[in-house]
Amino acid sequence: MISVESLHKEFGRRVALDEVSFTVPKGEIFGFVGPNGAGKTTTIRILATLSSADAGDATVAGIPVAEDPGEVRNLIGYMPDFFGVYDRLTSTEYLEFYAACHGVARRKRPAVARELLELVDLSDRRDVQVDTLSRGMKQRLGLARALVHDPAVLLLDEPASGLDPRARIEMKELIRELRRMGKTILISSHILPELEELCTWVGFIDNGRMAAAGPMAEVRDAVVSGRRLRVELADAGEEEMARAEVILREHEGVLDVERLPDHLEVTVGPQVVDDDLLALLVERKLRVRSFAVIPGDLSEVFMRLTKDQMN
Amino acid sequence: MGLWQRWVDGLDNPIVVKEGVSRMRTWRAPVVATLYLGLIGAVGYAWLNIGEAANQFAAGRPVAAIVGQDAFAAMAFFQLALVCLFAPALAAGAISGERERQTLDVLLVSRVSAFGIVWGKLVASMAYILLLILTALPLFSAVFLFGGIDFQQFVLSQVLTISTAVCLGAIALFFSALFQRSLAATVSSYAAAFVLMVGTAVVSFLVSLTQTFGRISTSAAPLQTAAEWYFNPFFALATVLFPTSVVHTTLRGFLQLLFFGVPASGVVAVGGPGVDPWEVCVFVEALIAVASVAGAVALVRGRRAVRPGRTPERIEPVQPAEAQ
Numbered sequence: 001m002i003s004v005e006s007l008h009k010e011f012g013r014r015v016a017l018d019e020v021s022f023t024v025p026k027g028e029i030f031g032f033v034g035p036n037g038a039g040k041t042t043t044i045r046i047l048a049t050l051s052s053a054d055a056g057d058a059t060v061a062g063i064p065v066a067e068d069p070g071e072v073r074n075l076i077g078y079m080p081d082f083f084g085v086y087d088r089l090t091s092t093e094y095l096e097f098y099a100a101c102h103g104v105a106r107r108k109r110p111a112v113a114r115e116l117l118e119l120v121d122l123s124d125r126r127d128v129q130v131d132t133l134s135r136g137m138k139q140r141l142g143l144a145r146a147l148v149h150d151p152a153v154l155l156l157d158e159p160a161s162g163l164d165p166r167a168r169i170e171m172k173e174l175i176r177e178l179r180r181m182g183k184t185i186l187i188s189s190h191i192l193p194e195l196e197e198l199c200t201w202v203g204f205i206d207n208g209r210m211a212a213a214g215p216m217a218e219v220r221d222a223v224v225s226g227r228r229l230r231v232e233l234a235d236a237g238e239e240e241m242a243r244a245e246v247i248l249r250e251h252e253g254v255l256d257v258e259r260l261p262d263h264l265e266v267t268v269g270p271q272v273v274d275d276d277l278l279a280l281l282v283e284r285k286l287r288v289r290s291f292a293v294i295p296g297d298l299s300e301v302f303m304r305l306t307k308d309q310m311n
Numbered sequence: 312m313g314l315w316q317r318w319v320d321g322l323d324n325p326i327v328v329k330e331g332v333s334r335m336r337t338w339r340a341p342v343v344a345t346l347y348l349g350l351i352g353a354v355g356y357a358w359l360n361i362g363e364a365a366n367q368f369a370a371g372r373p374v375a376a377i378v379g380q381d382a383f384a385a386m387a388f389f390q391l392a393l394v395c396l397f398a399p400a401l402a403a404g405a406i407s408g409e410r411e412r413q414t415l416d417v418l419l420v421s422r423v424s425a426f427g428i429v430w431g432k433l434v435a436s437m438a439y440i441l442l443l444i445l446t447a448l449p450l451f452s453a454v455f456l457f458g459g460i461d462f463q464q465f466v467l468s469q470v471l472t473i474s475t476a477v478c479l480g481a482i483a484l485f486f487s488a489l490f491q492r493s494l495a496a497t498v499s500s501y502a503a504a505f506v507l508m509v510g511t512a513v514v515s516f517l518v519s520l521t522q523t524f525g526r527i528s529t530s531a532a533p534l535q536t537a538a539e540w541y542f543n544p545f546f547a548l549a550t551v552l553f554p555t556s557v558v559h560t561t562l563r564g565f566l567q568l569l570f571f572g573v574p575a576s577g578v579v580a581v582g583g584p585g586v587d588p589w590e591v592c593v594f595v596e597a598l599i600a601v602a603s604v605a606g607a608v609a610l611v612r613g614r615r616a617v618r619p620g621r622t623p624e625r626i627e628p629v630q631p632a633e634a635q
Contacts, residue, residue, distance in 0.1 A: 048420050049615060069615065078420045084412035088333040100325030101421035
């Protein structure tokens with residue numbers, strides 16, 4: 001749905017984007033990860049037809065952004081990292097105004113505004129002036145604004161920045177709901193744990209260069225060698241823990257075992273079958289209380305990727 | 312986008328509606344209108360009294376037509392001066408304000424064209440000025456009772472006021488698109504208004520002085536006015552309200568004045584269609600307005616950065632991206 005190929009952009013002598021390439025399939029949530037100034041916003045602005053690349057191609061639904069920006073604008077909903085609202089307009093008027101700007105027929109605008117306010121849970125604020133809304137409400141209204149013309153693709157630049165925990169959770173739920181509605185979503189952020197829960201695809205950018213991009217699991221496996229398992233023993237003393245560590249280390253495919261106060265963290269290679277490892281522990285009379293895969297840590301992936309690049 | 316589509320866009324422009332709604336919801340809108348009407352009314356009333364007193368003293372009784380003409384002229388000049396103050400202020404923040412408020416990018420990602428944005432902002436700003444001018448019409452009409460002003464003069468004075476407002480508004484809009492900050496746009500807009508109102512007068516005066524110096528006593532021809540005067544709305548208004556002072560010339564004569572100055576004979580070329588200063592003034596103001604709007608549209612369009620038909624040059628990748 002979104003394709004970026006060899007995108008290059010310079011601001012003066014500074015290279016903002018250097019051969020940036022990635023794709024986002026239809027219906028996926030793509031987490032665009034990178035530190036501040038890495039090139040996330042520049043890439044999103046090019047996709048949003050607000051900036052042009054010096055070289056390379058960017059397409060949305062197969063339409064080249066540089067060749068047919070008007071058609072691309074019909075397909076995308078854009079939410080910038082910072083955006084203001086107009087004074088002295090109610091939430092309904094605000095959405096109706098942008099619906100008009102996107103060419104929504106006059107008779108349909110009230111219904112569009114009403115439905116979107118319901119979607120972002122701001123129905124009770126429909127007659128409240130937008131400049132009096134809280135930051136979280138404004139962000140949700142901003143997301144509703146990006147949806148007024150029912151775009152297939154959403155470009156969300158740091159949608160959760162500056163939000164309190166509750167507002168972040170609400171925003172996350174909203175984005176999940178939008179995926180269920182069939183939208184393809186590109187979301188940039190440097191809050192990795194949130195992206196990890198939300199995204200199905202991920203792309204890492206640092207200093208204007210793509211470090212990795214693809215399906216979340218694939219990227220994680222490619223970067224972090226081995227999966228990690230958490231093994232907890234019931235009423236385990238020092239001796240039991242030591243015995244378990246030895247058993248695990250001896251097992252083929254186990255790369256590392258770290259003993260922590262109340263559990264063991266085991267790094268295993270791809271050839272290890274979790275069930276076999278659990279059966280082995282039980283067989284050796286170790287009372288296993290819990291045995292679970294530790295979700296991959298996006299932060300670790302990011303740190304490794306950027307470290308490699310810096311080296 | 313075709314010209315027709317742009318015209319239709321201009322008529323059904325959401326920006327005009329939005330700006331109108333939010334402007335009229337402020338306390339400033341009625342206060343400014345009240346002040347505007349109050350000041351023009353006060354000037355008219357004062358002039359009426361002064362004129363009446365002066366005429367009573369001079370002729371023993373008021374001469375209604377003279378009093379009416381003077382009062383109308385005072386109000387018209389004052390209204391023009393107010394419009395010169397208001398128009399830049401209303402339009403100078405139109406686009407730079409969007410940028411400062413961080414709402415411009417969102418607007419640029421919509422389907423509204425660059426022309427639609429600029430046109431909407433201009434119409435929205437000028438609609439308020441037009442509202443002020445309309446609300447002042449009854450005041451001007453009251454002076455009609457005294458006579459001294461005919462309907463054509465009345466209409467032309469309003470046309471000049473509106474065209475000056477549109478011209479200054481368009482200039483302000485151009486600066487608003489040019490500068491990041493509203494303050495810079497406002498200062499530049501007032502500087503441009505100053506050049507148009509005072510600069511042309513000063514230049515005209517100096518040109519008149521240098522070109523006609525020494526010729527008055529040697530030539531029987533009437534003293535010619537410098538062409539630059541014709542660009543000045545206050546001068547044009549004066550020639551409309553006081554026809555005796557009209558420097559009516561021909562198009563050829565005007566062009567001769569503009570490009571070659573007063574000829575040695577002191578007599579400008581005759582023949583061809585005649586032109587009045589107000590016609591030249593409105594024409595020049597319209598030209599400036601069109602150029603300013605075109606400039607503002609180009610600047611706003613540039614903010615979108617990608618233009619139809621422009622494909623970025625493709626460079627061969629040095630190495631494939633990792634982990635695709």
